[in-house]
Amino acid sequence: MANLSLDFKKTISIRIMAVLILVLAMFLGLSMTAVADEELVEGPTVMKDPDSPTGYTVRFVYKNEDAASVTFVGDMLLRNWADPTDTKVYTPYEYKPGLMRGGGAFEAAMEKRDGGYWVMEVPLAAGANQYWFYVDGNRNYWVPDPANSPKFAPDGLTGNARRAFNAVYVPYDPEKQDEIMGAREIENPRTDEKTGTWDYVEIPTQINGKTRYLGVYLPYGYDEDREEPYKTIYMQHGSGQDASDWMNIGSVPNIMDNLLADGLTEPAIVVTTDSTYLGNAQQGYPNLFNIILPFIEDTYNVSENAADRSFAGLSMGGAITANIINYDATKFGYYGVWSGGVRVSLDAENLGVPYILFGGGQYDFGLPNPNQVAAFDDTDANYKNLVVAGGHDFNTWNQLFTMYARDYLWKPEVFIIDNVQRLLDGYLADGSISNAGIYNSLKTKIKKGNFTPFINEVKAQSGKHISSEAASTLLELADRVSSK
Numbered sequence: 011m012a013n014l015s016l017d018f019k020k021t022i023s024i025r026i027m028a029v030l031i032l033v034l035a036m037f038l039g040l041s042m043t044a045v046a047d048e049e050l051v052e053g054p055t056v057m058k059d060p061d062s063p064t065g066y067t068v069r070f071v072y073k074n075e076d077a078a079s080v081t082f083v084g085d086m087l088l089r090n091w092a093d094p095t096d097t098k099v100y101t102p103y104e105y106k107p108g109l110m111r112g113g114g115a116f117e118a119a120m121e122k123r124d125g126g127y128w129v130m131e132v133p134l135a136a137g138a139n140q141y142w143f144y145v146d147g148n149r150n151y152w153v154p155d156p157a158n159s160p161k162f163a164p165d166g167l168t169g170n171a172r173r174a175f176n177a178v179y180v181p182y183d184p185e186k187q188d189e190i191m192g193a194r195e196i197e198n199p200r201t202d203e204k205t206g207t208w209d210y211v212e213i214p215t216q217i218n219g220k221t222r223y224l225g226v227y228l229p230y231g232y233d234e235d236r237e238e239p240y241k242t243i244y245m246q247h248g249s250g251q252d253a254s255d256w257m258n259i260g261s262v263p264n265i266m267d268n269l270l271a272d273g274l275t276e277p278a279i280v281v282t283t284d285s286t287y288l289g290n291a292q293q294g295y296p297n298l299f300n301i302i303l304p305f306i307e308d309t310y311n312v313s314e315n316a317a318d319r320s321f322a323g324l325s326m327g328g329a330i331t332a333n334i335i336n337y338d339a340t341k342f343g344y345y346g347v348w349s350g351g352v353r354v355s356l357d358a359e360n361l362g363v364p365y366i367l368f369g370g371g372q373y374d375f376g377l378p379n380p381n382q383v384a385a386f387d388d389t390d391a392n393y394k395n396l397v398v399a400g401g402h403d404f405n406t407w408n409q410l411f412t413m414y415a416r417d418y419l420w421k422p423e424v425f426i427i428d429n430v431q432r433l434l435d436g437y438l439a440d441g442s443i444s445n446a447g448i449y450n451s452l453k454t455k456i457k458k459g460n461f462t463p464f465i466n467e468v469k470a471q472s473g474k475h476i477s478s479e480a481a482s483t484l485l486e487l488a489d490r491v492s493s494k
Contacts (some may be wrong), residue, residue, distance in 0.1 A: 051156030056180040063105040065183025075126030082130040084141035087113030091399035107188035111400035112373045115232040136182035137194025138261045140173035166252035175259035187423040196268045197261040204271045206230045208263045219286040225253045225282030239313040246323030253282040259404045270451045275415045294337035322346025324407045349376035362390030365425040369396040371406030392425035423491040430456045442480035
């Protein structure tokens with residue numbers, strides 16, 4: 011063991027701890043509820059449980075009469091979001107307020123029962139919880155739950171290349187879970203009629219001789235004759251994924267349904283793409299712009315204005331998003347570069363035209379470097395940077411999509427306020443604003459979002475206490491919001 015890496019030792023320790031906890035739970039009755047074999051129901055069963063640290067226990071039942079062993083796996087290990095000094099990785103059985111999923115994969119041997127049933131019970135907290143199985147020690151194939159199968163893209167990955175993203179949705183117990191975890195409940199499906207629809211739609215033009223598909227979400231109440239065309243959100247997956255992920259474990263349809271029902275975002279069509287058919291990166295992904303966008307804009311009642319389009323991606327998809335910005339930043343009005351580093355060039359043309367949200371998880375190896383992000387202060391980029399509780403997994407990406415759609419999309423003022431504040435600081439420092447009182451007055455107005463008084467004061471001081479060039483830049487940014 012002396013030659014093992016620290017990360018590997020840590021992984022071994024976590025797995026041993028998980029097994030020990032499972033054994034204790036089984037013997038002490040902490041989790042494994044007595045249930046007759048004939049009462050077992052395949053798939054996940056979410057149960058209200060006063061003895062669970064989260065208030066809920068989920069029983070997973072997988073039937074495989076030929077298996078000699080089955081390992082339950084899920085992105086369910088926890089880290090202390092409330093106390094960054096706490097470096098411990100917690101199991102689901104150790105949940106307490108302040109912890110959030112993002113510690114990596116929890117693994118435990120499932121209990122074999124008569125009839126080929128394999129059983130596991132785990133206390134889980136609010137929102138989408140991802141899980142899969144390893145059968146007979148084969149860790150190359152993430153076995154999907156046949157009783158709770160995702161809806162896979164017809165042209166997606168198969169065999170060992172497929173990463174299962176079974177999702178079980180758990181309610182929020184306010185007595186045992188904190189509000190930060192409770193916010194994840196937005197990922198759960200609605201139980202009323204206010205739900206949109208989604209499916210895989212065939213692209214009529216074959217790409218490289220193959221029929222390809224897009225995931226398409228239509229919001230509740232979609233009207234093909236609506237006077238105002240809908241906005242579009244294009245979502246890009248990461249490595250080892252395809253157009254299925256955002257629609258399934260990514261919970262995009264559920265999140266959009268819930269945000270729309272509460273009036274927290276604008277109705278929009280969401281399209282999930284597959285990286286393998288976008289076209290050559292060095293040529294700016296021509297299939298995306300020559301085939302996919304025209305198809306969506308011809309088929310659905312959506313705006314053809316770039317300002318009404320968004321493109322966001324995770325990990326490899328974040329890199330693809332950055333490549334699009336570098337190639338032609340004007341193609342979309344909003345971008346999400348998540349968990350794939352920064353990659354956007356400081357010298358990209360038209361960098362000040364779109365709005366960019368960088369983001370990642372606190373425990374995410376793809377978290378954008380804060381120093382690299384801060385370098386955009388010296389450009390005209392309108393950007394924000396967001397760090398959430400999570401690792402390099404959908405615990406991070408579901409939260410990022412929620413916040414993106416709720417707090418950033420179609421809201422230029424959120425980005426512009428920060429940009430204008432940075433400009434004001436720079437202008438005072440270099441003398442472009444020569445009066446500290448005017449600087450403070452403008453700073454107060456922009457902080458409060460009072461754009462009209464801000465514009466009026468800049469116009470009044472242009473060529474006086476504010477250089478004409480600085481005034482022109484400030485007015486151009488403020489006019490974006492006032493015109494909206």
